[in-house]
Amino acid sequence: MEHHESHPGHAPLEVLVGRVPIFSQLDDVELKDIAGRVKLRHHRRNEQLYGAGESNPHLMIIHSGHVKVYRISESGHEQLIRVLGEGDFLGDTSFISGAPADHFASTLDAADICTLHHDDLRDYLLRFPTVTYKMLETLSNRLENTERQVSIFAGEGAEHRIAGYLLELAGEQRTSKEQDTTTVVLPIAKKDVASFLGLTPETLSRKFTQFESAGWIRMQPRRTVEIINVPALQQL
Amino acid sequence: MEHHESHPGHAPLEVLVGRVPIFSQLDDVELKDIAGRVKLRHHRRNEQLYGAGESNPHLMIIHSGHVKVYRISESGHEQLIRVLGEGDFLGDTSFISGAPADHFASTLDAADICTLHHDDLRDYLLRFPTVTYKMLETLSNRLENTERQVSIFAGEGAEHRIAGYLLELAGEQRTSKEQDTTTVVLPIAKKDVASFLGLTPETLSRKFTQFESAGWIRMQPRRTVEIINVPALQQL
DNA sequence: CGTAATATTGAGCCTCTTCAAGCGCCGTGG
DNA sequence: CCACGGCGCTTGAAGAGGCTCAATATTACG
Numbered sequence: 001m002e003h004h005e006s007h008p009g010h011a012p013l014e015v016l017v018g019r020v021p022i023f024s025q026l027d028d029v030e031l032k033d034i035a036g037r038v039k040l041r042h043h044r045r046n047e048q049l050y051g052a053g054e055s056n057p058h059l060m061i062i063h064s065g066h067v068k069v070y071r072i073s074e075s076g077h078e079q080l081i082r083v084l085g086e087g088d089f090l091g092d093t094s095f096i097s098g099a100p101a102d103h104f105a106s107t108l109d110a111a112d113i114c115t116l117h118h119d120d121l122r123d124y125l126l127r128f129p130t131v132t133y134k135m136l137e138t139l140s141n142r143l144e145n146t147e148r149q150v151s152i153f154a155g156e157g158a159e160h161r162i163a164g165y166l167l168e169l170a171g172e173q174r175t176s177k178e179q180d181t182t183t184v185v186l187p188i189a190k191k192d193v194a195s196f197l198g199l200t201p202e203t204l205s206r207k208f209t210q211f212e213s214a215g216w217i218r219m220q221p222r223r224t225v226e227i228i229n230v231p232a233l234q235q236l
Numbered sequence: 237m238e239h240h241e242s243h244p245g246h247a248p249l250e251v252l253v254g255r256v257p258i259f260s261q262l263d264d265v266e267l268k269d270i271a272g273r274v275k276l277r278h279h280r281r282n283e284q285l286y287g288a289g290e291s292n293p294h295l296m297i298i299h300s301g302h303v304k305v306y307r308i309s310e311s312g313h314e315q316l317i318r319v320l321g322e323g324d325f326l327g328d329t330s331f332i333s334g335a336p337a338d339h340f341a342s343t344l345d346a347a348d349i350c351t352l353h354h355d356d357l358r359d360y361l362l363r364f365p366t367v368t369y370k371m372l373e374t375l376s377n378r379l380e381n382t383e384r385q386v387s388i389f390a391g392e393g394a395e396h397r398i399a400g401y402l403l404e405l406a407g408e409q410r411t412s413k414e415q416d417t418t419t420v421v422l423p424i425a426k427k428d429v430a431s432f433l434g435l436t437p438e439t440l441s442r443k444f445t446q447f448e449s450a451g452w453i454r455m456q457p458r459r460t461v462e463i464i465n466v467p468a469l470q471q472l
Numbered sequence: 473c474g475t476a477a478t479a480t481t482g483a484g485c486c487t488c489t490t491c492a493a494g495c496g497c498c499g500t501g502g
Numbered sequence: 503c504c505a506c507g508g509c510g511c512t513t514g515a516a517g518a519g520g521c522t523c524a525a526t527a528t529t530a531c532g
Contacts, residue, residue, distance in 0.1 A: 045531095071383075077391035081383055096376040102384070129365045136361075136368060139375045140332040146382045147307075147317055148338070153389040154434030155313035158520070191478065198390030203520060205480055221529090394488070427510065439488060441512055457497090 013040060016114070020061050021087050022134040030128065037120045041113055048106045049090075049113070055100035058115040061089045065111020068192065071103045080196040082142075083108070083187055092135070095121060108188065153198050161197045162207050163233040166217070170227060182230065186223040249276060252350070256297050257323050258370040266364065273356045277349055284342045285326075285349070291336035294351040297325045301347025304424065306431070307339045316432040318378075319344070319423055328371070331357060344424065389434050397433045398443050399469040402453070406463060418466065422459040 014035035017023050023034060040063065043049070049067065050056045060067075067084040081103060084090060094101050095118050125132045152161055169184040186193055194204040208225075211217045216233055218226040227233065250271035253259050259270060276299065279285070285303065286292045296303075303320040317339060320326060330337050331354050361368045388397055405420040422429055430440040444461075447453045452469055454462040463469065 071387045073387055073391045075391065075396075079387040079390050081386070093376055093380050096373050097380065102380075125369060126365060129362060129368060132365060132368045132372060133361060136372050136375065137332050139372065139379055140329055143375055143379045143382060144329050144333065146379060146386060150317070150382060150385055150389060150434075151307045151309055151315045153386060154315050155309045155311065160311075189478070195390075198386075200521060201479070202481085202522085206520095209480080425510070436489060437511070438490085438513085442488095445512080 013038060016040070016063050017061075019063075019087065020089070020114075022089065022131055022138065025130040025134065026128060034116070034120075034124060038114045038116050041115065043107045043111050043113055045107055045109050048104065050101055051104045052102050053100055055094055056091065057094075057118040059089055059091045059095060059118065059121050060105075061114040061116065062086055063112040063114055065113075066108040066187070067105055067111060067113075068108050068188065069103055069105050070195070078195055079198070080188075080192050083196075089138075092139070158197075158199055158203055158207055159210075160236045161199070162204065162211075163236040165193065165197060166225060166227060167230070167233055170230075181226055181228050183220070183224055183226045186225065190223070249274065252276070252299055253297075255299075255323065256325070256350075258325065258367055258374060261366045261370065262364060270352070270356075270360060274350045274352050277351065279343045279347045279349055281343060281345050284340065286337055287340045288338050289336055291330060292327065293330075293354040295325055295327045295331060295354065295357050296341075297350040297352065298322055299348040299350055301349075302344040302423070303341055303347060303349075304344050304428065305339055305341050314431055315434070316424075316428050319432075325374075328375070394433075394435055394439055394443055396472045397435070398440065398447075399472040401429065401433060402461060402463060403466070403469055406466075417462055417464050419456070419460055419462045422461065426459070 014028070014031040017035045017038060018026070018031045023031065026034070038061075043065070049060065052072070062084050064086055067088075067090065069081045069084065069090060071079045071081055073079065090105055091101075125135070152164065156164075166184060169186070170182045173184050174182075188196070190204060191201045194201045197204070208217070208219060211233075212219055214229075214232070216227070216229040218228060220226055250264070250267040253271045253274060254262070254267045259267065262270070274297075279301070285296065288308065298320050300322055303324075303326065305317045305320065305326060307315045307317055309315065326341055327337075361371070388400065392400075402420060405422070406418045409420050410418075424432070426440060427437045430437045433440070444453070444455060447469075448455055450465075450468070452463070452465040454464060456462055
């Protein structure tokens with residue numbers, strides 16, 4: 001977390017930009033070019049980046065911290081779409097469609113976020129095909145995940161969704177596999193997990209205690225879940 | 237529909253390719269190039285193009301007819317993902333990820349489908365940035381739709397989903413707006429509509445009769461639905 | 473450290489599913 | 503062309519799973 005830079009306060013921007021996956025294949029000159037057009041801003045926790053109806057003409061690239069993207073249906077129901085971390089970007093759909101956003105974006109914790117104006121982005125996409133291709137890759141993966149999510153929402157019950165979510169987390173957070181029991185940390189509040197899974201917080205809570213009394217998991221403080229019986233969760 | 241070509245049986249392939257959205261911005265020479273690598277095949281009704289687990293290294297572009305993409309969950313539940321028509325393509329996700337498909341694709345009616353090998357596609361994406369960009373646009377739109385679908389599945393009940401689906405169809409099939417009552421034609425069997433909406437055929441059937449006795453719609457033969465009271469459906 | 477947001481637990485309800493049976497439509501083969 | 507068979511569609515009754523509403527307990531942030 002400590003930083004000792006030549007120009008304090010202003011980090012080496014082209015290095016940051018180079019760490020972003022979609023720009024990862026550019027050379028130093030090109031990175032410097034992009035870095036010149038990018039604005040880095042700090043945001044505090046629970047700050048709304050944009051809301052439905054607004055159209056902000058920027059691609060936002062997360063350098064540190066986390067952002068949640070969610071939607072509020074006409075009936076007032078809040079649905080968490082996804083959580084973004086370092087290297088992820090948002091604002092791409094409004095770039096393509098030109099329409100104002102139909103969703104909300106807020107920081108989950110203090111975050112540093114780069115913004116690149118849509119006009120500049122268009123420029124780079126035309127000049128650097130690898131950027132376009134990288135972006136295509138990213139969207140394709142997101143699409144695959146979202147389509148899978150639709151199937152799960154349509155077909156599977158609450159237990160299956162929760163188990164799948166825990167196992168997915170376990171796969172991402174694979175640390176040292178010495179331990180027989182895996183422990184995962186929920187990246188968001190339980191109520192947000194529930195929203196993400198299309199459930200009410202009550203149902204999620206009940207299923208967790210049910211899993212626990214079945215001996216499959218153990219709830220621990222600070223959003224930590226110890227998974228004891230992986231196979232049991234898998235075959236839900 | 238009539239065609240008078242120099243080589244009968246083999247339609248003007250570069251013209252067909254040019255009509256595909258992602259290739260629409262290429263010039264004649266480039267189109268001819270692509271046309272030379274593309275294979276046009278006819279498929280009969282209810283033919284499976286590929287299944288889960290298979291990896292066919294081709295981008296498939298629909299020239300005529302319709303294709304359904306669906307998934308079968310571990311519990312045997314069949315979930316219809318989307319229906320493709322003229323100009324749409326599939327096989328893009330396996331192109332990006334390199335992984336075998338996790339879903340099925342079958343023709344709904346007799347269809348003419350072009351196939352382009354992944355190696356060739358990669359070639360064109362590098363040579364013609366506009367193609368990459370067009371593809372990016374397409375995926376972005378699909379992603380937006382799918383994310384909206386997730387919200388609906390998570391938050392809204394059966395009636396809302398069905399009403400939304402009917403109104404969406406009405407928007408697409410907007411013919412002559414002289415009539416006060418709109419009539420839409422379901423593009424697929426009711427059981428497939430149910431699958432698409434994440435419902436059982438029974439529930440769909442019941443809701444339809446319920447809508448009908450409320451005076452909002454009128455069911456007609458041949459998958460035709462006459463929408464009498466649009467506002468009523470909108471405010472579900 | 474105090475307060476507000478989050479999490480848990482309980483009871484009742486409501487929607488959708490499941491299982492089962494009957495009907496109707498359409499395409500096939502005689 | 504008609505008869506048959508199958509699949510899709512409808513309708514009914516029973517059941518389960520998740521939601522709502524409400525009260526309490528706990529956590530986490532300022």
